[in-house]
Amino acid sequence: MTDPLLDPAEFDPNQAAAPETSKAEQDAPRRRYQLKDDTGFDEVPKKYRRFYRRWKGPGDSLAPNEVICPVCKVVIRSARDLRPGDRVYCMPCFSRLTVIRGESGRLEARVEY
Amino acid sequence: MSDFLNAYSIQTWLESCPQGYLEDTEYGHAPGQKEPELILENPTLRQESIQSTVQLVVGERAALAASSGLINSAPDYPSKRFLATQTLDEARHVEIFTQRLYDLGVKKDELEDVISQYANPHLVKFAEVLLEKVDKGDFLAGVVGQNIVLEGMAFSVFEMMQASNVELNPKFAKTLSGTIADERRHVGFGENRIGSLLQEHPEKKPEIEQMQKDMTYHMLATFADSFRGNAPAMEETRKIAQEAIPDQKHQVWHGTDLGSADPAELENVLADTVLKEFKTRLGRIGLEYQEPAKP
Numbered sequence: 023m024t025d026p027l028l029d030p031a032e033f034d035p036n037q038a039a040a041p042e043t044s045k046a047e048q049d050a051p052r053r054r055y056q057l058k059d060d061t062g063f064d065e066v067p068k069k070y071r072r073f074y075r076r077w078k079g080p081g082d083s084l085a086p087n088e089v090i091c092p093v094c095k096v097v098i099r100s101a102r103d104l105r106p107g108d109r110v111y112c113m114p115c116f117s118r119l120t121v122i123r124g125e126s127g128r129l130e131a132r133v134e135y
Numbered sequence: 136m137s138d139f140l141n142a143y144s145i146q147t148w149l150e151s152c153p154q155g156y157l158e159d160t161e162y163g164h165a166p167g168q169k170e171p172e173l174i175l176e177n178p179t180l181r182q183e184s185i186q187s188t189v190q191l192v193v194g195e196r197a198a199l200a201a202s203s204g205l206i207n208s209a210p211d212y213p214s215k216r217f218l219a220t221q222t223l224d225e226a227r228h229v230e231i232f233t234q235r236l237y238d239l240g241v242k243k244d245e246l247e248d249v250i251s252q253y254a255n256p257h258l259v260k261f262a263e264v265l266l267e268k269v270d271k272g273d274f275l276a277g278v279v280g281q282n283i284v285l286e287g288m289a290f291s292v293f294e295m296m297q298a299s300n301v302e303l304n305p306k307f308a309k310t311l312s313g314t315i316a317d318e319r320r321h322v323g324f325g326e327n328r329i330g331s332l333l334q335e336h337p338e339k340k341p342e343i344e345q346m347q348k349d350m351t352y353h354m355l356a357t358f359a360d361s362f363r364g365n366a367p368a369m370e371e372t373r374k375i376a377q378e379a380i381p382d383q384k385h386q387v388w389h390g391t392d393l394g395s396a397d398p399a400e401l402e403n404v405l406a407d408t409v410l411k412e413f414k415t416r417l418g419r420i421g422l423e424y425q426e427p428a429k430p
Binding site for chain 1: 138142143147150151154155156158320322323324326327331387413419420
């Protein structure tokens with residue numbers, strides 16, 4: 023995993039290709055997302071704020087480039103869509119996570135110690 | 136040592152916390168924000184606010200003693216650095232909640248008497264169980280007790296209180312939102328650091344699980360006293376607030392309408408939420424949640 027404190031131009035909370043992803047999924051091109059600069063999230067250094075947002079509760083939903091940190095409940099946003107096996111980093115609580123497909127079929131994150 | 140420990144830096148803390156969500160705040164809220172007149176002028180609401188704030192001061196004093204006490208027993212410098220930032224966070228929490236007592240009209244020379252008068256005995260015992268481990272220099276048990284059990288409890292308590300106060304008391308809600316942000320780092324440190332250390336010391340699990348059971352009992356007893364044991368005062372408080380602000384928007388927290396639920400329902404939703412989180416967090420780091428006797 024890339025050091026999260028690298029220059030933000032190189033930083034993406036989503037790092038590395040997914041080893042658990044099927045070949046077809048790996049080969050499919052990933053959609054890129056333009057992350058807005060200000061999500062209102064101010065709990066990490068300014069240059070990383072666009073990669074996180076607060077979960078707004080039951081009426082909220084996750085985009086294909088987003089996953090919830092199970093440790094601190096903040097939404098992690100990647101510059102491209104996420105797939106099972108992707109590794110993401112939650113800077114607000116320092117958790118290293120792996121994206122998995124949950125029982126409901128939705129993408130979830132598992133903590134790696 | 137894993138690279139992830141490098142994230143526990145003072146620089147990151149400075150940019151996230153004092154230069155982030157605490158920028159331009161005064162005791163955790165916007166400068167000039169005041170306690171609502173309704174609370175200050177109504178003796179029942181004021182008394183209820185003082186009583187609940189005292190519990191926050193007691194909890195945060197325990198957290199301050201624990202986090203500072205754990206620095207010397209931490210096995211590596213990144214953990215010591217993190218705990219140093221946590222110590223400042225906890226000292227800030229003690230200060231802002233103490234300041235709230237002053238804002239509510241408690242005089243400085245009465246502070247300790249007011250805290251002694253209202254501190255819940257079970258919350259005091261909860262802190263004693265934790266601090267016994269810290270005083271023995273038991274880093275693993277101390278961090279589980281502090282950063283998973285105490286902080287896990289605080290995380291949910293603050294969230295519930297914040298939701299309850301968004302409409303009625305924006306000053307206090309803002310103060311709480313800053314503490315919630317701090318708790319994210321603290322629970323994250325607890326899980327991530329202990330998750331890896333426990334894999335190296337599985338023999339410590341039974342002792343840590345017993346501590347969790349004891350702390351959980353005292354936590355649930357504190358909730359029981361604060362809700363069921365305080366039901367008439369809570370109902371009276373709510374009645375006064377609803378009469379004063381009839382069109383107040385009710386907040387829903389974990390499926391419960393905080394504006395209409397009775398004290399027993401509020402206790403249940405808080406206890407269920409905290410215990411569910413405990414089970415999940417402890418399970419993730421390889422500990423089995425131990426159910427205490429029902430208080």
